[in-house]
Amino acid sequence: MDLIVARDRLDLVKARSDWDGGASVALVPTMGALHAGHRSLIREARARADRVVVSIFVNPLQFGPNEDFSRYPRTFDADLEVCRAEGAAVVFAPSVESMYDPERQVGVSSGAMGEVVEGASRPGHFDGMLTVVLKLFNLVQPDLAVFGQKDAQQLALIRRMVRDLDVPVEIVGAPTVREPDGLALSSRNRYLSAVERGSALALSRALRAGAAETAPSKVLAAARAVLDAAASELALDYVVLVDPATFTPVDESYTGEAVLAVAAKVGNTRLIDNLILTLDPLEDQITDS
Numbered sequence: 001m002d003l004i005v006a007r008d009r010l011d012l013v014k015a016r017s018d019w020d021g022g023a024s025v026a027l028v029p030t031m032g033a034l035h036a037g038h039r040s041l042i043r044e045a046r047a048r049a050d051r052v053v054v055s056i057f058v059n060p061l062q063f064g065p066n067e068d069f070s071r072y073p074r075t076f077d078a079d080l081e082v083c084r085a086e087g088a089a090v091v092f093a094p095s096v097e098s099m100y101d102p103e104r105q106v107g108v109s110s111g112a113m114g115e116v117v118e119g120a121s122r123p124g125h126f127d128g129m130l131t132v133v134l135k136l137f138n139l140v141q142p143d144l145a146v147f148g149q150k151d152a153q154q155l156a157l158i159r160r161m162v163r164d165l166d167v168p169v170e171i172v173g174a175p176t177v178r179e180p181d182g183l184a185l186s187s188r189n190r191y192l193s194a195v196e197r198g199s200a201l202a203l204s205r206a207l208r209a210g211a212a213e214t215a216p217s218k219v220l221a222a223a224r225a226v227l228d229a230a231a232s233e234l235a236l237d238y239v240v241l242v243d244p245a246t247f248t249p250v251d252e253s254y255t256g257e258a259v260l261a262v263a264a265k266v267g268n269t270r271l272i273d274n275l276i277l278t279l280d281p282l283e284d285q286i287t288d289s
Helices: 009-017 036-048 076-085 125-140 152-165 187-191 194-211 216-229 282-288
Strands: 004-006 025-030 051-056 090-092 144-148 170-174 235-242 256-266 269-279
Touching (some): 004 009, 009 090, 025 036, 025 125, 036 051, 036 144, 036 170, 090 125, 125 144, 144 152, 187 269, 194 216, 216 235, 216 256
Parallel strands (some): 004 090, 025 051, 051 090, 144 170
Antiparallel strands (some): 235 256
């Protein structure tokens, strides 16, 4: 079956009408500039569903006024080849005009959870992200959708939205894909010069250093030490240790899974990364010290 490119909702409806009514559908939402990380998401979707729809849409609602919407990499022809090679059935690539009514008034609020960590640095970002994701769910009507763990707060908020609004879509989180040297794959990596790319490795080094500890204060101290050593090469935005469900900071009594997340600007490029780690019970920390 050849890859179908749907440019608007009518094309999408027609593509879906040709499928067997019993076929399961997975959605992989992207903003294009596809790389190996996106390939892994499409493969995960193919393993779980009969048909895979990949959306390619650079969503203006999730970019702030001083962010990179206009220069965000757009590589549509190459993206189609990736989708074709990975066995996607449909690429949904709408225009901004076909996605948003010019008099649009209603959107999704990310609430307090969308105003912390990444949301504190990018006001309104998660409102715009959730709005487009809900629109994609309504248009594609998938049984499941696959998102990368690299955008951990995004993933947590989508799960919260689905739960709070009773959206009948299963949310699947897929592991972050990294280069052999540890750099998390990102469409924005192509902005980096060779020197800046080397500097960007401090983010993953900081995460690994933090993950070697099990007490919250020691996790953060270890990560900060690496980032402080690289202070001349990058501008740190934040490094936090948070509850993966709420993105609120954890304290010394916290046990179980936590997200160690970092954001920094390398040159003119803002990068994020995170690791999921497990914190020991407080009595174990005392015994080990």
